[in-house]
Amino acid sequence: MKGMTIIVKTISSWVKVLIFLFGIYIILFGHLTPGGGFAGGVILASSYVLVMLAFGKEFVEENLPSSIASKLDCAGAFLFAMIAILGLVFGGTFFVNFIYQKYLPGEALNLISAGTIPLSNIAIGLKVGASLFLVIFTLSTFRPKEKE
Amino acid sequence: MLYALCFLLFMTGLYCAVVKKNMVKIVIGILVMEYAVNLFLIMLGYRTNGIAPIVGRSDLEAGEISELFISSTVDPLPQALVLTAIVISLGSLALMISICIRTYEKYGTFDITQIRRLKG
Amino acid sequence: MAMFYGLMIFMLIAAIIAVETKNLLSSVICIGAIGFGASLMFLFLRAPDIAITQIVVEVLGLIILIRATIARDLTFISGDREFFNTVVSVVIVLVILITGMHIFEQLPAFGSPVFAETAGAASQTYISQGLKQTGAANIVASVILDYRAYDTLGEATVLFTSIIGATVILRDKSKKLLEVEN
Numbered sequence: 001m002k003g004m005t006i007i008v009k010t011i012s013s014w015v016k017v018l019i020f021l022f023g024i025y026i027i028l029f030g031h032l033t034p035g036g037g038f039a040g041g042v043i044l045a046s047s048y049v050l051v052m053l054a055f056g057k058e059f060v061e062e063n064l065p066s067s068i069a070s071k072l073d074c075a076g077a078f079l080f081a082m083i084a085i086l087g088l089v090f091g092g093t094f095f096v097n098f099i100y101q102k103y104l105p106g107e108a109l110n111l112i113s114a115g116t117i118p119l120s121n122i123a124i125g126l127k128v129g130a131s132l133f134l135v136i137f138t139l140s141t142f143r144p145k146e147k148e
Numbered sequence: 149m150l151y152a153l154c155f156l157l158f159m160t161g162l163y164c165a166v167v168k169k170n171m172v173k174i175v176i177g178i179l180v181m182e183y184a185v186n187l188f189l190i191m192l193g194y195r196t197n198g199i200a201p202i203v204g205r206s207d208l209e210a211g212e213i214s215e216l217f218i219s220s221t222v223d224p225l226p227q228a229l230v231l232t233a234i235v236i237s238l239g240s241l242a243l244m245i246s247i248c249i250r251t252y253e254k255y256g257t258f259d260i261t262q263i264r265r266l267k268g
Numbered sequence: 269m270a271m272f273y274g275l276m277i278f279m280l281i282a283a284i285i286a287v288e289t290k291n292l293l294s295s296v297i298c299i300g301a302i303g304f305g306a307s308l309m310f311l312f313l314r315a316p317d318i319a320i321t322q323i324v325v326e327v328l329g330l331i332i333l334i335r336a337t338i339a340r341d342l343t344f345i346s347g348d349r350e351f352f353n354t355v356v357s358v359v360i361v362l363v364i365l366i367t368g369m370h371i372f373e374q375l376p377a378f379g380s381p382v383f384a385e386t387a388g389a390a391s392q393t394y395i396s397q398g399l400k401q402t403g404a405a406n407i408v409a410s411v412i413l414d415y416r417a418y419d420t421l422g423e424a425t426v427l428f429t430s431i432i433g434a435t436v437i438l439r440d441k442s443k444k445l446l447e448v449e450n
Binding site for chain 3: 026030031032033034035036038039042043045046049053070073077080081084095097100105106108109113114115116117120121124127128131132134135136138139140142
């Protein structure tokens with residue numbers, strides 16, 4: 001799949017950084033403002049989809065190969081499971097919010113508060129973003145075998 | 149009356165998924181059904197002239213949540229259920245479209261009546 | 269209230285067009301219109317989390333759908349299904365529609381949610397104790413990641429499995445064929 005014209009390439013190379021930053025903001029402030037891990041992860045994936053549509057598949061293959069995307073996906077899922085198991089080790093019950101209840105309560109309405117909720121948001125955002133980028137990349141590079 | 153309109157949207161999607169014979173139309177029917185169900189769940193939790201369930205600085209008095217906030221907020225539980233349902237519908241859409249693409253590549257058509265007659 | 273009715277009528281008209289038209293590309297565009305109307309509806313129903321998620325998911329869903337339909341040259345389907353099957357299906361759908369309308373009279377009226385009437389509902393605890401027990405200001409985030417975290421774990425598993433399934437279906441050659449060739 002080839003890319004688009006030079007105007008689209010110039011604008012999208014400026015805009016993709018803003019979209020990525022917005023996705024990170026939605027994930028990090030998920031416990032204070034609307035948003036959370038799911039919406040932020042989908043926004044992260046859509047910034048890479050914009051680059052793929054504007055520049056072509058080969059450009060994205062150099063920056064984020066599909067093998068690294070699938071490893072990031074597994075890392076996000078593993079991190080989420082680790083937070084749950086650490087709740088069992090430190091807190092006594094599976095998946096309990098052990099950081100808020102024992103170690104670091106923090107003040108309400110600050111960025112550092114609510115225990116494991118920001119960490120879970122980061123893990124889920126990583127997982128959802130990498131998965132959705134992987135599936136759209138695989139759908140676009142599917143080249144059927146030619147039957148002669 | 150709004151519930152009835154939402155149910156009518158669901159029935160339109162069901163009609164499309166059952167009667168049409170183009171595979172992508174069936175996928176579109178399932179997608180319309182998913183939109184209708186998410187909308188219905190959020191409509192169940194609405195309070196007239198309510199506010200969104202997010203605590204701001206003006207809702208706290210002396211560290212506790214004020215009574216005005218508790219008596220005028222909408223229900224947060226259906227919103228939590230619908231949030232995961234929307235992302236799952238995207239995953240299942242990707243799976244259904246990949247099946248359609250594979251079937252088109254093997255049989256050359258999107259028509260399900262022709263696929264039943266070809267064997268092997 | 270008039271805004272709700274207007275948006276619902278808009279979504280219904282777009283759904284009827286998406287179902288009946290013969291061109292696949294215009295059905296996909298009507299799906300985009302339904303999703304956009306749903307996101308506006310969520311915003312007016314005081315659910316900002318859901319509105320953000322719905323609009324970005326719908327944009328990615330449109331990209332996936334257009335990828336499947338635009339490269340294939342078969343966008344017009346001609347002919348009809350067999351007459352008897354169509355009539356039976358339409359009759360069953362009409363029966364479900366008419367009996368379903370009676371059930372909506374049993375639900376509480378639009379605008380007074382169930383948890384405001386019953387005393388021991390779960391949502392009362394989530395709202396009044398949510399900030400003190402979890403420390404999060406966004407009550408929906410505290411519900412999905414602290415009070416009901418098992419559901420989020422199940423959702424992550426379902427998403428993981430469906431993406432693996434989609435990647436496996438679209439693979440070029442299986443591992444055995446690659447080993448046999450080398």
